[in-house]
Amino acid sequence: SEVMSSAVVTIALLASAWSRRQPRAPPPADAPCLPSSIPALFNPDNSADAFRRWAPLRALRHTASEKQEAVLMDRTTGPRLSQLASTPASASVPSHGRKRVLILISDTGGGHRASAQALDAALDTLRPSSFDVSIVDIWTDYGRWPHNQFVKGYAGAAKRQWIWRAMYYASATPPSIQFLKVTAKLTCSKGFEKCIRQHDPDMVVSMHPLCQDIPLEILTKMGDGVRRVPFATVVTDLGGAHPTWFHKDVDACFVPSNAVRKLAEKKGLAGSKLRQRGLPVRPDFWKAPASREELAQELGLSASRKTVLVVGGGDGVGSLEQIVDATAAKVSQACPDEAQIVAVCGKNAELRQRLEDKQYPGVNVQVKGFVQRMSDYMEMADCIVTKAGPGTIAEACIRGVPIMLSNFLPGQEAGNVPFVTDGGFGAYSPKPRAIASKVTSWLQDPGQLEEMSTRAREAASPAAAVDIASDICEMIDVADSDAK
Incomplete structure (x- = not known):
């Protein structure tokens, strides 16, 4: 998954630890040096023994604290430790x-x-x-x-x-x-x-x-x-x-x-x-949602307008601001006063403030921070713009929301793009203007939206x-x- 970079990070940190430790605690003369020990390191039969004798690791084991510290902070989203x-x-x-x-x-x-x-x-x-x-x-x-x-x-x-x-x-x-x-x-x-x-x-x-x-x-x-x-x-x-x-x-x-x-x-x-x-x-995604009219009233949205949900992730990173700007401009030109955009900025308070300070004539733009009712927002949405995170894709499928993918992490999320595009319920582009054009074309074609919504639900696993x-x-x- 996303922490797979740890192997490379570990190599760099081990070397750093050795360089700091070496002047104070020189390794024994028989400790193997890095070049000569590389073949042994990756031999499954003797790699553990080779690593125990490898000087940089020995330095690391002395440098790191011997005490195993438990986490004293209570996590609001996890178990108390x-x-x-x-x-x-x-x-x-x-x-x-x-x-x-x-x-x-x-x-x-x-x-x-x-x-x-x-x-x-x-x-x-x-x-x-x-x-x-x-x-x-x-x-x-x-x-x-x-x-x-x-x-x-x-x-x-x-x-x-x-x-x-x-x-x-x-x-x-x-x-x-x-x-x-x-x-x-x-x-x-x-x-x-x-x-x-x-x-x-x-x-x-x-x-x-x-x-x-x-x-x-x-x-x-x-x-x-x-x-x-x-x-x-x-x-x-x-x-x-x-x-x-x-x-x-x-x-x-x-x-x-x-x-x-x-x-x-x-x-x-x-x-x-x-x-x-x-x-x-x-x-929240296991159960049937409330009616569109009821949700619109609770969320401060219009039940009659087409809704574009733009999600920037928990940290609000990526090109969310450019996507919102481009989509608002395109939608207001193609179908003025007929659409609304919900921009979810996550924890990015600065981005949220910038978007709130802007004026978007011809389209209603609601700016949110971190939201708890994502299931309800997806139920209101006619389509969603998001990075290719697996959880968001799976949840959007359950709600039958066509997906416009704007970004993905190389390797880890790359396979999620064809999952959406080959599945027939979305598209991908990293360019804000292209995203705006594609989303606007969807809003103007109810038949295509309905077809993509059906295919999204077919790919869903709500249970x-x-x-x-x-x-x-x-x-x-x-x-x-x-x-x-």
Whole structure:
């Protein structure tokens, strides 16, 4: 996923650590230097031993703090970890008789946590008060430097797509994957084991591509060579997926689409382990919405005007301002006083203020910050302009909204573009004027909008979260039965 750049970032940070540490703690004479040890590093049979003796890593292990710090800040969108700060590694989180489900993620972008929360809600819907679900960013909360910096690294690289492209594709190569695996095991295994022992799960669900390898090994170790805790992966990419998503030892791998299923099969996952259920989305999208007239009144919109929803993501990044300006100009010229635009700026307060200060004659423009009622706004929308994030695409499909894609992260989101365009319910262009022209043509052709809306709904999986939760309940039941 989006944190795949970590392999390249890790290499740079390890070298930096070595350069800072070397004058104070020279490596032993027999420590292998980088050039001569490269072949050994990526040999699966002896790479772990080679890395332990590799001087830059030894410097890193001395430089990093020996103390595993727990996160003391309560997250408003996730589990509270402040209580765990003083909990011994051997203790477990109280469960009060409920089944404990540990969902592992990394907060690189909002999609992993959003899907995890959807799964949490689905489990509670199927079996109320039967589960204690913990959603844990295991790399940030239990990892060690440099691996606990994934979230910061993602935010920076995502804003510089040429850097992202290079890192993403480089990290998909076997040497980079092996490098990341070995360094992560050596520096993060103790922290990850602490996490798993604290939560003492009855079920583990990975919703991030880097949350399979180490947890599976730890669970096997805790079971004296036999893993007794069921383990599932839920892939949260839609039209494509990084190879690290697919681990042969999981009990089940939930995939959202035919494209991702094919990738999993190429990576050697058995067909019996693959379950195609769709992408889990927020509970608001599980239910039928209110009427258009009622929503229009509540949201301050006109029920009779065509509505264009322009979404800039949680941080409001991208060319949203130029898209709004171009679309407002084109729409007001082609169909004056017949359309309205809702611009969602996310957390970008400066962008929101700039748009609010502008005048758009001939079209009503409503500017919003971070919205909680995205399902209702999508129900009002006749089309949406957005980057190619898998969650937004999946939610728009459920509401039957034609999609105009304006941007995508190279590699990670590239497969989402043909998912939309080949599916017949959208188009792609990075140019604001081209976007404005395409959207305006849609608004002037109700028949095309209706056809694209139908195809979007055909690609939707509104019950994905509940279906996955049902399968997980069954996996827990089977594990219980086998244990008796």
